[in-house]
Amino acid sequence: MAERVIEMQGISKSFPGVRALDQVDFYLEEGEIHALVGENGAGKSTLIKVMTGMYTADAGEIRVAGERVRPRSVFQMQEAGISTIYQEINLIPHMSVSENIALAREKTGLFGRIDWREARERARSAMARLGLDLDVDQPLNRFSTAVQQMVAIARALSLKARAVVMDEPTSSLNEGEITNLFRLIRDLRDQGVSFVFVSHKLREVFDLCQTVTVLRDGRLVGHYPITELDHFSLVSKMIGRDARGILGRHRDGTDKGERKRFCELNGIRDGRRLQGVSFAIGEGEILGLAGLLGSGRTETLRILFGAEQPEAGEIRLDGVVTRFNYPREAIARHLAFCPEDRKVEGIIPSLSLMDNIAITNLPRLSWRGVVSRAKKLALAEDYIQRLNIRAAGPRQRINTMSGGNQQKAILARWLSTSPRLILLDEPTRGIDVGARAEILDLIRRLAGEGLSVLMVSSEWGELLEVCDRILVYRDGRVLASLVGEEMTEDRIIATIAGEGRHA
Ligand SMILES: Nc1ncnc2c1ncn2[C@@H]1O[C@H](COP(=O)(O)OP(=O)(O)OP(=O)(O)O)[C@@H](O)[C@H]1O
Ligand SMILES: [Mg+2]
Missing domain, CATH: 3.40.50.300 (P-loop containing nucleotide triphosphate hydrolases)
Structure with missing residues (x-):
């Protein structure tokens, strides 16, 4: 032995x-x-x-x-x-x-x-x-x-x-x-x-x-x-x-047909990675970005959110050319961004679960500059329940919570701002299979109510499961836009490997 x-x-x-x-x-x-x-x-x-x-x-x-x-x-x-x-x-x-x-x-x-x-x-x-x-x-x-x-x-x-x-x-x-x-x-x-x-x-x-x-x-x-x-x-x-x-659930596959365009990118370049990215997101659409690490997916999200400035190209919201100099301007227009690296851009380690959820909502929870503790608690409790966040209670310090539950707290923070468009970078990283199915369900449900979703994931299976459409990135460009029958892992791999045509 x-x-x-x-x-x-x-x-x-x-x-x-x-x-x-x-x-x-x-x-x-x-x-x-x-x-x-x-x-x-x-x-x-x-x-x-x-x-x-x-x-x-x-x-x-x-x-x-x-x-x-x-x-x-x-x-x-x-x-x-x-x-x-x-x-x-x-x-x-x-x-x-x-x-x-x-x-x-x-x-x-x-x-x-x-x-x-x-x-x-x-x-x-x-x-x-x-x-x-x-x-x-x-x-x-x-x-x-x-x-x-x-x-x-x-x-x-x-x-x-x-x-x-x-x-x-x-x-x-x-x-x-x-x-x-x-x-x-x-x-x-x-x-x-x-x-x-x-x-x-x-x-x-x-x-x-x-x-x-x-x-x-x-x-x-x-x-x-x-x-x-x-x-x-x-x-x-x-x-x-x-x-x-919780296993073997799939997209219902029915495309909801023509959607009203909410957000549009035209010829976005950042002077480094992005070589002219153009696409549009419809209201209530779940759009996936597939590609390898370093293909420009995260940069696209950051530019949309005003965390970085494009060197060329334009962004339109509801058809109107828009420029966000700072994330707070994007937040004011009902965009939300759930970043990839929860340790650096995500959690505020010294604060409680409750404060980590409420932080993007403080203006809404305040009156004359004073934050209502009761409202903050109610908001946090609502999302702790909706995302099934496991913690000793809303006052537990977030850095003592398990990794997957921290991830859910960040998702709660952004969903609680009632966004029109949410940018998700690897949203289920570190999340267990059961919770993952719950989160994908929630995303689908919110999209059904009109929320637009732009989602980056290195788990292609996850994109195939939840997205209405998938854009495949390579070297800072969108190489293909896959819908319906074309949405397969083979097709994504083939496009990335260079068999695809420029879109
Ligand atoms: N330093 C700590 N202080 C207080 N509670 C803690 C601490 N470390 C872990 N816990 C609690 O112990 C439990 C187990 O957490 P642990 O991090 O071991 O889970 P895990 O299985 O690694 O989960 P995950 O898949 O989300 O990473 C959780 O309820 C967590 O909140
Ligand atoms: Mg762990």
């Missing part, structure tokens, strides 16, 4: 108002890729933080390679060979790539000496191993989220870990980068490294993992060999009931 790299028994952990883990057992065998799955708030990240020494459990035992440990710090677990990549990337944004990788190794890094030439070489080769050739002297925040994630992975790998624990590592990677990452994980697995892998993308779980541990409401549901499960039975275990209600 394979050796158990990590063994956890009877782990419990409580926070004020919530029992995040209740007597959970978990084990990781040498050379396996072990999935940890469950709904948002089920306790996955908490279990990982206990496993990696970030949190101390209230009860339970942890063994690494058979030895009892009482982890008191992340460094201690790293020394024992357990390395981790958290859900929220925990790198130092203004330091360079090589500094970020080097500091992971040097627990005395701030005091001791680091050989920077060697560090740079090591960083370069670590990144090259992931198939990325980049200037490791550049500060990390110059790079995209995807690249930053890769740096976090490179850092963990540079620690020569026996086990690497990854909390949603693929959530900001594109298809190509995910393929690279999986190849790398499999290679390392074959060399005896073990992995704990958390993902809400169950296709990845079936693709990559041999074993699955399911958590629900802080309790262990069970450990299973992947071969004993299929998609349906796994989701059923996660949600604790028959999954039929």
